[in-house]
Amino acid sequence: MKEDKIWLSPPHMGGTELKYIHNAFDTNWISPYGSNIDEFEKGLENYLGNNSFVTALSSGTAAIHLALQLLNVEEGDFVICQSFTFVATANPILYLKAIPVFVDSEESTWNLCPNAVEDAVKYCLKQGKKPKAIIAVSLYGMPFMVDEIVEVSKKYDIPIVEDSAEALGSRYKGQLCGTFGDFSIISFNGNKIITTSGGGILISRKESQKGRAAYLSGHAKEDKDYYSHSELGYNYKMSNISAGIGRGQLEVLEERIKQRRENHDFYHHLLKEFEDIELFCEPDESFFSNYWLNTIIIKGEFLSKERIRAIFFESNIETRYLWKPMHLQDLYKDYKFIGNNTCGILFDKGLCLPSGSGLTDDCKNRIAEMIYNLKS
Structure with a gap:
């Protein structure tokens, strides 16, 4: 079950x-x-x-x-x-x-x-x-x-x-x-x-x-x-x-911000040993994020966003790809795009992880187990 x-x-x-x-x-x-x-x-x-x-x-x-x-x-x-x-x-x-x-x-x-x-x-x-x-x-x-x-x-x-x-x-x-x-x-x-x-x-x-x-x-x-x-x-x-x-x-907004940021701390601690996974973090002290969603970039060749997503899916844990940039969408592909496709590279390598403010310790333990399984 x-x-x-x-x-x-x-x-x-x-x-x-x-x-x-x-x-x-x-x-x-x-x-x-x-x-x-x-x-x-x-x-x-x-x-x-x-x-x-x-x-x-x-x-x-x-x-x-x-x-x-x-x-x-x-x-x-x-x-x-x-x-x-x-x-x-x-x-x-x-x-x-x-x-x-x-x-x-x-x-x-x-x-x-x-x-x-x-x-x-x-x-x-x-x-x-x-x-x-x-x-x-x-x-x-x-x-x-x-x-x-x-x-x-x-x-x-x-x-x-x-x-x-x-x-x-x-x-x-x-x-x-x-x-x-x-x-x-x-x-x-x-x-x-x-x-x-x-x-x-x-x-x-x-x-x-x-x-x-x-x-x-x-x-x-x-x-x-x-x-x-x-x-x-x-x-x-x-x-x-x-x-x-x-x-x-x-009435609970500040508590929800605190809980989302605690989720980020959880992922930061969990992923610090992974050279191939980079957690998206505030660039410097000028930025304060509510960390609505915690997102990662997969850098190595062994891991991929598809493989990580499949492992989580098998354990009934939702993940999601990053937003697909507008200039890559069929609806908008004929409109002008200016840049070096940095956002396209992020889409290719990125994944959103569970980040709900109601994430329990049991949920975090299940997520941690899946993350550790990525090493095998």
Whole structure:
């Protein structure tokens, strides 16, 4: 009989979520309106600080879409986008019929290479258009090279959309991810560090932008006694029930960060004797990762990501390949890519390991046994 499955990053309830869900039912606010939404947004604004105005939405993808729309991205515009990411980062560019220009990663954070970003800007200028935005991702919870990317952004006056879908609680030089972009987004999908079952937020720097985002996310319904619409809107609001889950989850956020970082310490100790396996770690003290997922690069010829994954699979332990870069996807293969394919090499050699905040000692013992089996 197989042992229970160890999942990569399952939801982890804190215990108070039902209180807020019951409140939604008791007050009959089970629509995309209600006190849970208001309080969830306020709680996140207080947590993030730094002029953060939060709009609760149905997904992080919706947040990126609205961010690009608020930056007036239109058909034919260029948007610079990190290639090494989940497809949800890039798809909103196509929603608006804009043109993605994909950029390679650098090796220390696996995120946007500043030199390649500047090369991408120059490429766009040669085509006769300045990019409308730079989408910068903090992959697997690791902050991107903020100083360098912001420098390019300011040099060419191009706004940053900060995709911190995986990086709630991560910091760069003490400042929280989600506060560096002209617009920022965070995801609360079921596998994230805290969840609303599905959902995300758009973080604006001005209260007026929050109001505009809320307007567009509610079908662009005008403030009249009848249904009146003068522009295209979307059904992107978060439900009051989902926001109730988020309120309970927000109460345990710091504990979840602590638990994920303890998982990283576990893997660091476990893998230090393996010359052929490199654990992805913070480059220096400027970076503080929530280590949403712990990831490895397999360097030797004897081991491969396929072999390691097969060994774990046989023991009912979930692992997953790293994100396949956008420029290698059939959907995006005909779009411009700028870089040396560092992210493609990472994809070829990388693997995600179980990293849930509820990872027990028994689970860790099973994982350790599988790791030690790799030596044989």
